[in-house]
Structures are given as structure tokens and as C-alpha cells.
Amino acid sequence: MDPLTQYLEQHQEHFLRQLQDTLRIPSVSAQPQHKGDVRACAEHLVQHLTRIGLTRAEVVDTAGHPVVYGEWLGAPGAPTALIYGHYDVQPVEPLELWKTPPFEPVIADGKLIARGAADDKGQVHMHLAAIEAHLAVNGRLPINVKLVIEGEEEVGSEHLEQFLRSRRAGLDADVIVVSDTSMLGPDQPALTIALRGIVYTQIEVTGPARDLHSGQFGGAVQNPANALATIIAGLKDADGRITVPGMYDRVRELSAADRASMAGIPFDERDFLHESGAPEAFGEKGYSTLERISVRPTLDVNGIWGGYIGEGSKTVLPSFAAAKVSMRLVPDQDPEQIFQAFRDHVLRLAPPGVTVKVGDHHNAAPFLTSPDHPMIRAAERALKRAWPKPPAMLREGGSIPVMATFQKTHGLPSILMGFGLHDDQVHAPNEKFSLSSFHGGTRSCAYLYEELARPAAG
Numbered sequence: 317m318d319p320l321t322q323y324l325e326q327h328q329e330h331f332l333r334q335l336q337d338t339l340r341i342p343s344v345s346a347q348p349q350h351k352g353d354v355r356a357c358a359e360h361l362v363q364h365l366t367r368i369g370l371t372r373a374e375v376v377d378t379a380g381h382p383v384v385y386g387e388w389l390g391a392p393g394a395p396t397a398l399i400y401g402h403y404d405v406q407p408v409e410p411l412e413l414w415k416t417p418p419f420e421p422v423i424a425d426g427k428l429i430a431r432g433a434a435d436d437k438g439q440v441h442m443h444l445a446a447i448e449a450h451l452a453v454n455g456r457l458p459i460n461v462k463l464v465i466e467g468e469e470e471v472g473s474e475h476l477e478q479f480l481r482s483r484r485a486g487l488d489a490d491v492i493v494v495s496d497t498s499m500l501g502p503d504q505p506a507l508t509i510a511l512r513g514i515v516y517t518q519i520e521v522t523g524p525a526r527d528l529h530s531g532q533f534g535g536a537v538q539n540p541a542n543a544l545a546t547i548i549a550g551l552k553d554a555d556g557r558i559t560v561p562g563m564y565d566r567v568r569e570l571s572a573a574d575r576a577s578m579a580g581i582p583f584d585e586r587d588f589l590h591e592s593g594a595p596e597a598f599g600e601k602g603y604s605t606l607e608r609i610s611v612r613p614t615l616d617v618n619g620i621w622g623g624y625i626g627e628g629s630k631t632v633l634p635s636f637a638a639a640k641v642s643m644r645l646v647p648d649q650d651p652e653q654i655f656q657a658f659r660d661h662v663l664r665l666a667p668p669g670v671t672v673k674v675g676d677h678h679n680a681a682p683f684l685t686s687p688d689h690p691m692i693r694a695a696e697r698a699l700k701r702a703w704p705k706p707p708a709m710l711r712e713g714g715s716i717p718v719m720a721t722f723q724k725t726h727g728l729p730s731i732l733m734g735f736g737l738h739d740d741q742v743h744a745p746n747e748k749f750s751l752s753s754f755h756g757g758t759r760s761c762a763y764l765y766e767e768l769a770r771p772a773a774g
Contacts, residue, residue: 320762323449328755331445332428334364335754338403338437339421339430345381345404345471354467357403358382361465368448370463378475381467385483388447389460394769396460398489398726400718401440401496402469405432406743413745426751433749434740439495440465442735442754446761458769462489466718469496472516472678473717480725490729491691491768492722495757497734500582500708502752505699505760507692508732510610510711511719513645513682515655516618519547519662520638520673527623528633538669540637541622547672548639550665551615555601558615558643560661563654568647570611577687578606581708591739610711614644640677644713651679680717683730691729694770698763699733702756733760 317325343357344350358375365373365386373386381404389396408418408431416422421430428438443463450457464487466476480487497508523540524533552558570578583606589597599608608614622637624630645654659674666672685692687709699707712732719730735757741747 319453320449321759323453324445324755324759324762327445327449331441331448331758332423332751332754334444335428335433335438335441336421336430338364338441339428339432340419342408342419343404343432343467344407345468346407351381354381354404358384358465358467361403362386364444365463368444369451370447370461376479378468378479380471380475383467383476383479384463384465386463386465387461388451388457389462390456391458391460391769394459395490396462396488397491397493397765397768398487398728399443399461399463399493400465400722401443401463401494402436402466403432403440404467404470405435405437406470408745410745415746418745418747423751427748428751428754429746429748431747433747434736434753435742435747436469436496438749438754439734439736439757442495442757443493443761445758446765449758449762450765458766461765462487469716469718472680473721474678476718477721477725480721484725487726489726492726492728492730493764494716494719494730494732495734495761496716497710497712497714497732498736498738498740499734499753500710502737502750503703504582504705505703505707505735505756506710507687507695507699507707508710508712508734509685509687509692510647511683511732512610512613512713512715513649513651513680513720514715514717515643515645515651515658515679516677517641517643517655517658518638518675518677519544519641520636520675521547521622521666522636522671522673523669524633524635527635530631530633533633537633538667539633540670541634543667543670543672544620544622544637544639546667547662547665548617548620548641551641551661556599557601558613560615560654560658562657563613566648566650567613570607574611577709578610578711581606581710588738609713611646613646613649614713616642618642644715645682647682647684649682651681655679678717680715681720681723683716683719683723685730685732689729691731691768694767695731695733695764698760698767701763701767702760731764733764735760 418431623634
């Protein structure tokens with residue numbers, strides 16, 4: 317065992333304790349009552365970066381939550397990696413569904429349970445541990461690193477682009493590295509070469525000036541809840557195809573090579589459905605489950621409300637109803653164009669007698685990179701060193717808004733090397749991160765820095 321790997325193995329508990337310290341900070345970016353906690357987490361990370369040996373570490377204020385920036389540039393002539401992650405986390409509600417307190421990390425059955433364990437504090441700490449190990453063993457890193465750890469990823473990274481543009485010269489690099497994605501299984505690493513984009517909207521339907529007695533007014537005026545149901549029902553057809561005009565006009569069809577690559581992915585539909593708890597697969601007709609969750613656009617209602625939903629009965633005709641609707645986009649769909657088409661379609665579907673408003677909460681463009689880029693090949697070599705199986709090349713169904721931002725501000729090759737699992741319950745109660753993922757991911761990050769320094773990666 318080489319000295320670097322030996323250090324990583326011997327200090328696993330040390331790295332785990334450092335992660336647990338960060339997990340105890342409730343850095344929920346979406347909730348104003350946690351604004352101070354978000355800043356506290358940023359300051360905690362800066363102290364950690366300084367302690368492990370980075371030569372620069374600072375909290376950078378933005379118009380929203382702060383960004384943590386750190387760097388070590390002591391390898392002249394070697395490539396520079398811009399490493400991105402986020403320290404903010406999702407809200408924990410519904411709290412009653414958590415088996416343990418969400419900000420008191422617990423280890424059980426080889427899993428670390430806490431909000432943010434997998435998304436994304438655990439994956440950020442893999443890089444911090446890898447950096448610490450290189451500096452402790454060798455006194456230096458094989459490459460130069462610049463770290464951007466933001467506090468607004470879970471609310472759309474609204475202020476990150478301004479930060480990246482304002483510091484563009486100081487953020488120059490050769491490759492962007494992001495660990496905020498998944499593996500295919502506990503022993504099956506993966507590199508993500510594509511992400512879907514997103515458009516997140518809210519439909520608001522207003523009818524009468526106040527809630528009305530359903531006996532006195534029912535059948536005589538339009539019910540906003542009924543109108544909303546009509547709109548939502550019209551957004552897809554019976555085959556699961558989205559009815560928004562132009563939705564599929566720019567969808568990139570898979571090449572023969574793409575299909576062959578996807579066919580080689582060890583995707584188990586039965587396990588996938590078991591993890592979801594759904595009784596059967598459903599989606600756009602003519603496509604496999606793997607294609608539906610990776611290379612096809614989607615439209616889903618994420619929440620719906622209006623009228624009386626308390627115990628017992630209250631016979632009212634509500635004055636207002638609303639729904640949150642998100643769409644996942646694929647290359648080469650444009651989020652702004654899709655939102656405009658969606659908004660126009662919703663207004664056409666609206667029955668008379670109500671006023672409808674459609675708002676755009678946030679959006680992000682899709683991301684796609686070449687699996688044959690030398691930087692991707694370096695990551696492939698690192699994963700082969702760290703895991704018993706070679707990595708799969710994945711097209712992820714989720715969205716990382718910053719990837720589209722990096723494409724605009726930097727235009728660099730990007731390595732998406734993540735270690736979450738599909739049953740990590742990210743964004744849900746009882747989020748967890750497997751210890752095998754954390755420690756294996758730490759080795760992978762440490763090896764990645766070495767592989768990026770090799771001439772073959774240039």
C-alpha cells in the first residue's frame with residue numbers, strides 16, 4: 317500500500333468526525349430563520365480549509381448567502397482544477413418522519429444519517445480529506461486547486477454567476493470538478509457526462525373574491541380548484557407525452573454509439589422500482605425506464621393546494637388554487653423558450669371564469685460533455701484505481717444549475733464524479749451517505765489529483 321493510500325485508510329475516523337462537525341450546522345438556505353446558520357457553516361469551512369493547509373481561504377459575501385473560496389497554487393506547470401460543491405442543505409420537513417434528529421449525525425449499518433450527508437457536505441468533505449492527505453504525506457498537491465463551495469445551490473444558485481464573473485480572472489483553471497452526483501451501486505462507480513436542465517414554475521388560479529358556499533354558488537361560478545385540475549390534466553396525453561407545443565422540437569436524439577453505451581449500463585429496473593416504492597413503471601410511451609430518467613424531458617406536478625384540507629368537511633368553493641410544476645430538460649432545449657411555451661399553453665388550457673398567472677421560480681440549462689476528453693479519461697483511471705469495477709458513463713436525470721453557469725463563464729471540460737446512491741433519500745427524511753461511498757470517494761478524489769497531473773491528461 318502506497319503512503320497516500322495508507323494515510324487515507326488510517327485516518328478514516330478522523331475524516332468522518334470532521335464531516336460530522338459540518339453536518340451539525342443546520343445550513344438550510346431556503347429558510348430565513350437559518351440565515352445565521354448558513355453563514356456559520358461558511359465560516360466553519362474556512363477554518364477547516366486553513367487548518368488542513370490551503371494557502372488562502374475566505375468567506376465571500378454575495379447578495380444572498382456567502383460563497384466559500386479556497387486555493388492551493390503550489391504546483392507551477394501542473395494543471396489547475398476548480399473544485400465546486402455546496403454547503404447548504406434542503407429543509408428537513410416533515411420532521412416527524414425522521415428516525416433520528418436531522419442535524420445530529422448518526423452512524424448505523426454502515427451509513428451516516430443526517431441532512432446533507434450525501435447532498436453535498438459528505439461529497440465536499442471527500443475532496444477536503446483528499447487534499448489534507450496529500451499535504452500531510454507529500455507536503456504538496458500534484459495539481460493546483462481552487463475551491464468554490466457555495467451556499468445557495470438548493471435555492472437555484474441565484475447569485476453564483478455574479479460571483480464567478482466578478483472573479484473570472486482569479487478563477488481560471490484547466491478543468492472543473494464536481495462531486496454532487498451518484499454511483500450506480502455500492503461497488504459500481506460512475507462518471508456523469510450529462511445532466512438534465514430544469515424549469516421550475518408555479519401556476520396560480522384565482523376565481524371569486526372569497527371562498528363561497530358550495531351549495532349556494534357551486535355550479536354557477538368557476539371553481540379555481542376544478543380549473544387547475546383541468547389545466548394539469550391537459551399538460552400530458554394518455555401516452556405520457558408532454559403536450560406543450562415545441563417541447564420536443566430541439567430534443568437531441570441518441571446516436572447509435574449513445575444507445576450502445578446506454579445498453580452497457582448495469583441498470584436494474586426491478587431494483588430501481590423497489591427503491592421508489594412505486595407499483596410499476598410509467599412514462600413516455602416508446603422509451604425505456606433508463607431513457608425516461610436520463611435522456612427524455614419530463615413534466616411533473618411537485619405540489620398542489622387550494623380550498624379546505626383540514627379534518628372533517630367544509631363545503632366551500634375555494635377562491636384560489638395553485639400548483640408547482642417542474643420540467644426537466646435535455647440537450648438542446650432552452651429553459652427560457654420552454655417556459656414561455658409552457659406559460660402560453662397553460663393560459664390556453666385555462667377555462668373561462670378564472671384568472672391564471674404562471675411564474676418562473678428558477679431554471680437551468682442541460683449539460684453534456686464528451687466521454688473521450690482527456691480530463692474525463694484521467695477521472696476514469698482514478699476510479700479504476702479506487703474501485704473493483706470500471707466506471708459507467710452516466711446521463712443523470714437531475715440538474716446541477718451551476719454546470720450551465722460554468723459553461724457560460726468558463727467553457728472548460730468538466731468532471732462530474734459523485735458517490736451518492738439512489739437510496740440515499742436525498743431531499744427526503746433520513747438522508748444518508750454510505751461509509752463505503754465516503755471512503756471510496758475520498759480515495760477517488762486523491763487519485764484524481766494524481767491522474768490529472770499525468771501528461772496523458774493534458
